[in-house]
Amino acid sequence: MKDPLGRFFPNLPRSVRVVLDWLLTIGGAILIVLALKAWVVNPYRIPSSSMEPTLHCAKPAQGCEAGYSDRVLADRLIYHFEDPKRGQIIVFKTPGTKPVCDTAHAGEVFVKRLIGLPGETVKEDSKGFIWIGNAKTDTFYKLKESYIQPQRRAEDTQHYNQQWTVPPGEYFFMGDNRGESCDSRDWGAVPRKNIIGEVFFVYWPPSRIGFR
Numbered sequence: 001m002k003d004p005l006g007r008f009f010p011n012l013p014r015s016v017r018v019v020l021d022w023l024l025t026i027g028g029a030i031l032i033v034l035a036l037k038a039w040v041v042n043p044y045r046i047p048s049s050s051m052e053p054t055l056h057c058a059k060p061a062q063g064c065e066a067g068y069s070d071r072v073l074a075d076r077l078i079y080h081f082e083d084p085k086r087g088q089i090i091v092f093k094t095p096g097t098k099p100v101c102d103t104a105h106a107g108e109v110f111v112k113r114l115i116g117l118p119g120e121t122v123k124e125d126s127k128g129f130i131w132i133g134n135a136k137t138d139t140f141y142k143l144k145e146s147y148i149q150p151q152r153r154a155e156d157t158q159h160y161n162q163q164w165t166v167p168p169g170e171y172f173f174m175g176d177n178r179g180e181s182c183d184s185r186d187w188g189a190v191p192r193k194n195i196i197g198e199v200f201f202v203y204w205p206p207s208r209i210g211f212r
Helices: 004-008 014-039 150-154
Strands: 041-045 071-075 089-093 109-116 120-124 130-134 140-142 162-165 170-174 195-204
Touching: 041 195, 089 170, 109 120, 109 130
Parallel strands: none
Antiparallel strands: 041 071, 071 195, 089 109, 089 195, 109 170, 120 130, 120 162, 130 140
């Protein structure tokens, strides 16, 4: 018997073995996909303009630049081996136990850029530029953010001249479209346990395919 089922169940009719073989093959493939999705790579859709122009959402939603929302892949494995790094685009669950902003609730999955690391102070000046400092000192340096469009930075007047301290073990996230982003400036820093993975690839639409 060439097929595996035939070796273990020689008395089964060949037609039954063929059906069982197909069922086991399909079931195994589904389990592999679910395992990859749960522990390795997971797909996400960009629903809002908070990460424009880095990640697109679909018109006619406010602030969106594209006809189709970007579909992205997030690496769920990477942060088991290293800590998140400033500037990475990360998928995470919002903290807290009550609704926050007009577009987010506690425990919802968001995609934002990591700006502040544990123990740092994040400051936004009167022109929307971000400054990073150590909570124990008064020294700050200006964050270089080539991914921010000037006109979108200028729209973020509600956070001008504000400052936030990132607690130990937590991370501070902001959207690239600063005036349209509900983020850590509104609902605070995100605990390490809420971080899901790093966005590394856009797989849809075809014109946007590539690593990020």
